Amino acid sequence: MKCFEFSDRLCDFLDRTLAVEDERAMEAHAAGCTRCADELEDCRLALGVIAEAPAIEPPPQLIAEIIHETIGVPSGAVETAGGGRWGFLGALFHPFGQPRFVMGMAMTMLSFSMFTLYGQRAIDEWQAPQGSPTVALVERFSAKVAGLWDRAGEMTDSAITFxxxxTGEAAPGPAAEPVEGER
Structure with missing residues (x-):
C-alpha cells in the first residue's frame, strides 16, 4: 500500500467500515511508515477529544426565534388544543391554514385546471394527428412531377401539330417494334 492510498482510506479505517483485509493492510503500512503512523495517531487523538467534548445545547432564545420564524407565533403565545367547545377542531385544521399548505393547494388546483384546458387539446390533436411533413413533401413533389409530365405531353402534341x-404531311409516328426475326 502506498501513502496516498493510506490517506484516502484513513477515514474509513477509523470508522471501521473497511474490509478485514484492507484493515490489515492499513495496519501493516502504518507499522512500516512513520509518517502514516503519525497521521493515524493524530486522527485517533482528535477523535478522542471530540468524543469527550460535552454536548452543546442551543440557547432557549434561538429555539424561540426559530418557532416564531417558522409558524409566525411568539413562543409564549402557542395555545393548547381543546380551548372551548370547538377547540379540538382548531388543532385538527391548523395545518390546513398554513401558508405552505394553502399555496400548495392553489398550485395543485392551477395545474389541474391547466391540464384540463390544454390537455384536452393535446389529446384531441393526438387522436387526429396532422400529416407528416415528409408525406406532405412527397405529395407536393409528386404533384409537381405530374404537372411537368402533363406539360411535356402538351408540348409534344403542340410540336406535332405545328x-x-x-409540312402538310402527317408527323412520323413512334418507331415500330422490331420483329423477332429482324434482330
Missing part, C-alpha cells in the same frame, strides 16, 4: 401544319 409540324403537320408546316
Amino acid at each position: 409540324y403537320e401544319m408546316q
Whole structure:
C-alpha cells in the first residue's frame, strides 16, 4: 500500500467500515511508515477529544426565534388544543391554514385546471394527428412531377401539330417494334 492510498482510506479505517483485509493492510503500512503512523495517531487523538467534548445545547432564545420564524407565533403565545367547545377542531385544521399548505393547494388546483384546458387539446390533436411533413413533401413533389409530365405531353402534341401544319404531311409516328426475326 502506498501513502496516498493510506490517506484516502484513513477515514474509513477509523470508522471501521473497511474490509478485514484492507484493515490489515492499513495496519501493516502504518507499522512500516512513520509518517502514516503519525497521521493515524493524530486522527485517533482528535477523535478522542471530540468524543469527550460535552454536548452543546442551543440557547432557549434561538429555539424561540426559530418557532416564531417558522409558524409566525411568539413562543409564549402557542395555545393548547381543546380551548372551548370547538377547540379540538382548531388543532385538527391548523395545518390546513398554513401558508405552505394553502399555496400548495392553489398550485395543485392551477395545474389541474391547466391540464384540463390544454390537455384536452393535446389529446384531441393526438387522436387526429396532422400529416407528416415528409408525406406532405412527397405529395407536393409528386404533384409537381405530374404537372411537368402533363406539360411535356402538351408540348409534344403542340410540336406535332405545328409540324403537320408546316409540312402538310402527317408527323412520323413512334418507331415500330422490331420483329423477332429482324434482330
